[in-house]
Amino acid sequence: MSIKHLLGLEHLPVETITKILDTAGPMKQIISRDLKKVPTLRGKAVATVFYEPSTRTRLSFELAAKYLSADTVGLATASSSVVKGETLIDTARTVAAMGVDVIVLRHPMSGAAELMTRYTDAYVVNAGDGMHEHPTQALLDMFTILESKNRISGLKVAILGDILHSRVARSNIWGLTKLGAEVHVAGPPTMLPAGLEQLGVRVYDRPEAALEGADVVMALRLQLERQRQGLIPSLREYARLYGLNAERLALTKDDAVVLHPGPMNRGVEITAEVADGSRSLITDQVTNGVAVRMACLYLMTVGDASREDID
Ligand code: CP
Numbered sequence: 475m476s477i478k479h480l481l482g483l484e485h486l487p488v489e490t491i492t493k494i495l496d497t498a499g500p501m502k503q504i505i506s507r508d509l510k511k512v513p514t515l516r517g518k519a520v521a522t523v524f525y526e527p528s529t530r531t532r533l534s535f536e537l538a539a540k541y542l543s544a545d546t547v548g549l550a551t552a553s554s555s556v557v558k559g560e561t562l563i564d565t566a567r568t569v570a571a572m573g574v575d576v577i578v579l580r581h582p583m584s585g586a587a588e589l590m591t592r593y594t595d596a597y598v599v600n601a602g603d604g605m606h607e608h609p610t611q612a613l614l615d616m617f618t619i620l621e622s623k624n625r626i627s628g629l630k631v632a633i634l635g636d637i638l639h640s641r642v643a644r645s646n647i648w649g650l651t652k653l654g655a656e657v658h659v660a661g662p663p664t665m666l667p668a669g670l671e672q673l674g675v676r677v678y679d680r681p682e683a684a685l686e687g688a689d690v691v692m693a694l695r696l697q698l699e700r701q702r703q704g705l706i707p708s709l710r711e712y713a714r715l716y717g718l719n720a721e722r723l724a725l726t727k728d729d730a731v732v733l734h735p736g737p738m739n740r741g742v743e744i745t746a747e748v749a750d751g752s753r754s755l756i757t758d759q760v761t762n763g764v765a766v767r768m769a770c771l772y773l774m775t776v777g778d779a780s781r782e783d784i785d
Contacts, residue, residue, distance in 0.1 A: 482607035612645035627654030
């Protein structure tokens with residue numbers, strides 16, 4: 475199996491999602507070794523092109539490519555010809571013309587990664603496009619859940635917070651429901667997009683209702699950079715009414731685990747006590763991000779043909 479572009483989970487077949495998650499296991503073994511290097515992608519080139527800030531996604535894609543022996547280049551658009559007015563399409567053509575095999579793109583416009591696929595022969599990975607999708611984040615979230623619970627089907631997953639602006643929520647909803655999870659979402663009414671139920675999730679405006687008996691809780695970052703005025707009364711009110719704290723976590727199952735895609739607004743959508751507590755898998759998510767992105771790069775550029783190379 476090979477994947478050409480990775481733009482989102484909405485149209486990705488279940489078999490492909492499962493293949494990526496299965497491949498991430500052996501990849502994680504590689505990054506736990508002293509010598510974290512295999513020759514699988516030797517001769518391939520990966521470019522990260524980020525029009526928005528990132529710590530986790532950008533560094534983990536670069537490390538994933540390096541651990542697989544690909545050459546990497548990174549374009550921080552603030553110090554590139556984008557500031558001179560170069561368009562996304564011209565930038566895509568320019569990067570691809572240098573022989574890059576995979577472009578990992580983060581962009582504030584929904585659909586930017588799909589647009590890029592029309593103007594370049596390089597494979598494109600969507601590393602977050604506006605409020606649309608962030609597929610590799612959802613894949614690493616699902617891999618982390620699988621590691622902890624050994625299954626996704628039948629689990630109750632509560633997603634809390636700023637659903638409206640969250641590409642992480644959208645990708646997780648597509649992925650988790652495809653794999654059979656029961657997804658419950660809760661947030662302020664101003665941050666619950668219309669028609670959410672049509673995606674196969676249950677929607678609440680109180681976090682307590684979503685958390686009752688949950689196996690997994692995912693707290694979302696309040697996306698202050700995408701907020702319009704007046705969506706919440708104040709950060710303090712938001713934390714009091716919707717934040718994940720120890721009292722609310724007690725509503726979940728005793729063995730429920732906590733995820734957050736990062737970066738966290740500590741004391742807003744999640745308390746430090748919960749973020750750093752024994753149920754938190756937030757650091758595991760970061761580690762698993764490297765393994766899942768290695769799996770994606772591998773399946774995109776090599777596929778199954780040289781499976782033995784990754785051992
Ligand atoms: N979760 C996530 O996308 O984090 P970064 O913005 O740091 O990449």
